[in-house]
Amino acid sequence: xxxxxxxxxxxxxxxxxxxxxxxxxxxxxxxxxxxxxxxxxxxxxxxxxxxxxxxxxxxxxxxxxxxxxxxxxxxxxxxxxxxxxxxxxxxxxxxxxxxxxxxxxxxxxxxxxxxxxxxxxxxxxxxxxxxxxxxxxxxxxxxxxxxxxxxxxxxxxxxxxxxxxxxxxxxxxxxxxxxxxxxxxxxxxxxxxxxxxxxxxxxxxxxxxxxxxxxxxxxxxxxxxxxxxxxxxxxxxxxxxxxxxxxxxxxxxxxxxxxxxxxxxxxxxxxxxxxxxxxxxxxxxxxxxxxxxxxxxxxxxxxxxxxxxxxxxxxxxxxxxxxxxxxxxxx
Amino acid sequence: xxxxxxxxxxxxxxxxxxxxxxxxxxxxxxxxxxxxxxxxxxxxxxxxxxxxxxxxxxxxxxxxxxxxxxxxxxxxxxxxxxxxxxxxxxxxxxxxxxxxxxxxxxxxxxxxxxxxxxxxxxxxxxxxxxxxxxxxxxxxxxxxxxxxxxxxxxxxxxxxxxxxxxxxxxxxxxxxxxxxxxxxxxxxxxxxxxxxxxxxxxxxxxxxxxxxxxxxxxxxxxxxxxxxxxxxxxxxxxxxxxxxxxxxxxxxxxxxxxxxxxxxxxxx
Numbered sequence: 001x002x003x004x005x006x007x008x009x010x011x012x013x014x015x016x017x018x019x020x021x022x023x024x025x026x027x028x029x030x031x032x033x034x035x036x037x038x039x040x041x042x043x044x045x046x047x048x049x050x051x052x053x054x055x056x057x058x059x060x061x062x063x064x065x066x067x068x069x070x071x072x073x074x075x076x077x078x079x080x081x082x083x084x085x086x087x088x089x090x091x092x093x094x095x096x097x098x099x100x101x102x103x104x105x106x107x108x109x110x111x112x113x114x115x116x117x118x119x120x121x122x123x124x125x126x127x128x129x130x131x132x133x134x135x136x137x138x139x140x141x142x143x144x145x146x147x148x149x150x151x152x153x154x155x156x157x158x159x160x161x162x163x164x165x166x167x168x169x170x171x172x173x174x175x176x177x178x179x180x181x182x183x184x185x186x187x188x189x190x191x192x193x194x195x196x197x198x199x200x201x202x203x204x205x206x207x208x209x210x211x212x213x214x215x216x217x218x219x220x221x222x223x224x225x226x227x228x229x230x231x232x233x234x235x236x237x238x239x240x241x242x243x244x245x246x247x248x249x250x251x252x253x254x255x256x257x258x259x260x261x262x263x264x265x266x267x268x269x270x271x272x273x274x275x276x277x278x279x280x281x282x283x284x285x286x287x288x289x290x291x292x293x294x295x296x297x298x299x300x301x302x303x304x305x306x307x308x309x310x311x312x313x314x315x316x317x318x319x320x321x322x323x324x325x326x327x328x329x330x331x
Numbered sequence: 332x333x334x335x336x337x338x339x340x341x342x343x344x345x346x347x348x349x350x351x352x353x354x355x356x357x358x359x360x361x362x363x364x365x366x367x368x369x370x371x372x373x374x375x376x377x378x379x380x381x382x383x384x385x386x387x388x389x390x391x392x393x394x395x396x397x398x399x400x401x402x403x404x405x406x407x408x409x410x411x412x413x414x415x416x417x418x419x420x421x422x423x424x425x426x427x428x429x430x431x432x433x434x435x436x437x438x439x440x441x442x443x444x445x446x447x448x449x450x451x452x453x454x455x456x457x458x459x460x461x462x463x464x465x466x467x468x469x470x471x472x473x474x475x476x477x478x479x480x481x482x483x484x485x486x487x488x489x490x491x492x493x494x495x496x497x498x499x500x501x502x503x504x505x506x507x508x509x510x511x512x513x514x515x516x517x518x519x520x521x522x523x524x525x526x527x528x529x530x531x532x533x534x535x536x537x538x539x540x541x542x543x544x545x546x547x548x549x550x551x552x553x554x555x556x557x558x559x560x561x562x563x564x565x566x567x568x569x570x571x572x573x574x575x576x577x578x579x580x581x582x583x584x585x586x587x588x589x590x591x592x593x594x595x596x597x598x599x
Contacts (some may be wrong), residue, residue: 053429055599077430089426093345103339106430150426 005031005158006052010061011297013047013214019049023214024061031157031272034184034191036205036222037136038198038299040307044214045194046162052192053083066157079107082156082189086163092136094296095128096146097104099135100153107154121149124186125179141172152187159183161193165200177203192315199300208299210306217306228299230254230306232271234278237291250274252280254261262290271296334432338440340446342414346448356407356448360456363399364461369393371527376443384529389557392466397553398526400456400481401546404449404489405520409513411445412500419504425599435593438501442493442589449489453482471560480556480571484549487578491545494585501589501597516538526550545581 006029012222013022022044037045052058052065054074062069066277068076090099097118117162122128130138138146138262144164151159153242164180165173177200195201201208202222209219218225231254240262247256252274259265268274271294282289349355370393374381388394415438418424427437460467479490521527523537524546530538541547552574555567 055428075431078429081429083426083429085425085429087422087425089422089424091341091345091423092347093559094341094419098341098344102337102341103426103430104429106334106432 003029003031006035006063006065008048008061008063008193011048011051011058011063012060013044013051013056014059019093020214022051022058024212025214025216027209027219029124029190029192031190032188033206034180034193034204036201036208037192037194037211038201038208038303039211042311043212045211047158047214048211049162049192052077053081054078067112073238073298079154080157082151082154082159084151084159084161084164086146086166088143090135090143090146090150093134096122096138097131099146099150103150104153109154116191117153117155119196121152124182125149132301141168141175144168144172144176145179148176148183152183152189155187156189158190158192161191163195164193173197173200180204185323198303210303212307218302222299225299225302229301231267231269232297233257233276233295234266234268234271234275235263235291235293235295236266236278236282236289238282239288239290247278247281250277252277334427334430334436334442336441337434338427338436342444343447344438346444357451357455360403360452361459363403364392364396364456364460364466367395367399368460368463368466371395371576373528373532376427386529386554388554389468389470390465391458392463393468393470393557394554395527396457396460396467396557397481397484397555398524398550399460400453400485400553401488401549402521402526403452403456404485404549405492405546406493406517407449407452408445408489409496409517412496412498412503412509413439413495413506414441415471415500416503416509419599420506426524426599428597433594434597435590437591437597438497438593441497442490445493446486446489449485454484463538469558469560470559471558471562473557474561477556477560477563481553483575484552484578486576487582488545488549488581491578491585494582494589498585498589498592501592520544520546524550544554545578548577570597 006027008025008027011022011025012020014020018295019166021042025044025048037048039045039170051058051070052063054070054077057071057074062071064070065077066080068080068313070077091102094102100118100121101114109117119128122131125148127142127145127149130142135143135146142199148161151161161180165176168176180191180193181204185191191204193205205222207219208222208225210217210225218228220228232246237260244256244258247253250266252269253266254269255267257265266274266278268278275281275294345352346356368391373384374391377384385391385394415424418427418437424437428434457467496509496513499512502507524541524544526546530541533541552571555571556563559567
């Protein structure tokens with residue numbers, strides 16, 4: 001079983017004005033997994049990431065990245081990790097390849113090795129044809145793909161992806177997910193992913209931590225988290241008056257509540273198994289249905305359950321940079 | 332793992348690939364020598380006093396070449412900090428800061444590239460000064476040590492001022508602030524110095540301040556070697572040593588200060 005590649009111990013960051021952005025955070029990330037950090041704005045995601053990538057130092061507590069202390073061995077940490085920040089970082093006045101070469105020189109990658117690797121990476125994200133064009137001619141999706149591989153030129157063990165698809169349209173976003181999956185499979189890197197999009201975490205992450213107020217609320221696989229809600233929801237609208245008590249007698253039904261006229265909201269352990277029972281029961285009792293919907297739990301609901309907030313109403317963290325990125329994407 | 336090499340190459344690529352940036356930079360010294368050389372030609376106003384104000388130079392162009400070279404270096408250097416702010420606002424800074432490079436290499440790539448950008452300007456400016464009518468004359472020749480003095484003075488001036496203006500930009504996010512500072516100090520630095528006029532031409536208090544302006548030290552050093560050529564005396568070399576020494580001390584201490592500030596203070 002692979003060991004922990006990242007471990008934090010009571011990691012804490014207190015900003016001016018006694019704001020506890022990160023409060024005694026303890027997380028363990030296993031080698032080779034995609035680890036999602038999910039939380040509303042101001043939850044401490046970005047501060048946590050910034051400490052792990054040694055951009056800022058913690059107020060107290062420690063963390064180790066690939067065995068290196070983030071404070072005492074920050075240079076070592078920076079060599080081991082690749083970072084794909086939320087903002088676009090490529091120089092628009094250089095070509096894609098020139099950007100990649102420059103970054104490879106930051107890490108002292110020998111020239112032939114770098115050239116080989118850059119060729120592979122460009123191929124991986126389908127940017128071979130655009131490699132020698134100036135970055136200011138790239139589309140939004142192409143720029144994001146370039147950012148993705150800029151973090152990989154030095155063959156890092158760990159890749160930090162901060163909101164990799166922010167501001168992209170849905171089609172481009174799902175395309176990015178394919179690239180991220182491919183990177184993880186082919187290059188065998190551990191990926192730490194923060195995202196605003198729950199479906200992104202759901203699609204990519206092996207493990208998720210939901211954090212809020214600088215603390216971890218819950219950690220688990222996306223499936224575990226969804227299961228922790230204990231059940232699927234079946235909503236039935238009957239032609240006749242609905243009887244809550246009667247429906248409770250169906251096996252495996254956890255909870256039945258009235259949900260509008262003639263409508264019942266039934267929470268079951270597993271909708272796939274319970275649905276036939278419920279339909280049988282309805283027909284046996286001479287009832288007939290108008291409408292029947294099944295809802296499997298999503299991470300949205302998990303998020304709502306644990307943070308008490310709906311992630312959809314959240315605004316992106318840095319409005320100025322966000323707008324600037326969007327503007328550049330649209331070109 | 333300093334990062335200074337790739338980052339300086341990046342700056343230079345951005346320079347020579349941008350035709351407007353490149354061509355204007357090369358045209359500027361030509362305009363300066365032609366315009367300043369005519370507009371401020373003091374011998375036109377006081378023909379009888381030209382002996383006194385020119386300090387031995389055969390004409391005014393020959394007299395101000397040292398000043399214009401220095402100012403040219405100064406003005407290029409003052410914009411060294413702007414690219415730090417651009418990098419911060421447009422995103423590349425984030426990439427640099429998460430790389431294992433020295434923080435100071437981000438700043439020094441701007442300093443060194445602006446020093447390099449000045450070098451072709453020197454050549455063009457001297458060529459322009461020679462070409463124009465009644466232009467630059469090396470009455471007493473021009474030796475290799477003279478050329479070294481000229482080069483050293485300008486390089487030191489650009490090191491000094493690009494360090495100062497990069498250090499200012501280390502924590503700055505707003506481009507307008509740096510433009511404001513540049514506009515505030517460029518003309519005072521130019522006119523409170525011996526770049527265009529000799530101390531005899533200035534109000535007493537102005538000449539007293541100008542004595543301590545590094546722009547004066549550089550302009551005077553270059554002027555001295557251009558006027559005297561191969562006839563430089565030992566005491567003149569001593570004077571040049573003092574001026575260049577002063578510039579070197581300033582350049583070294585400002586470079587160290589900038590390095591310290593960059594390592595400690597630079598952020599996204």
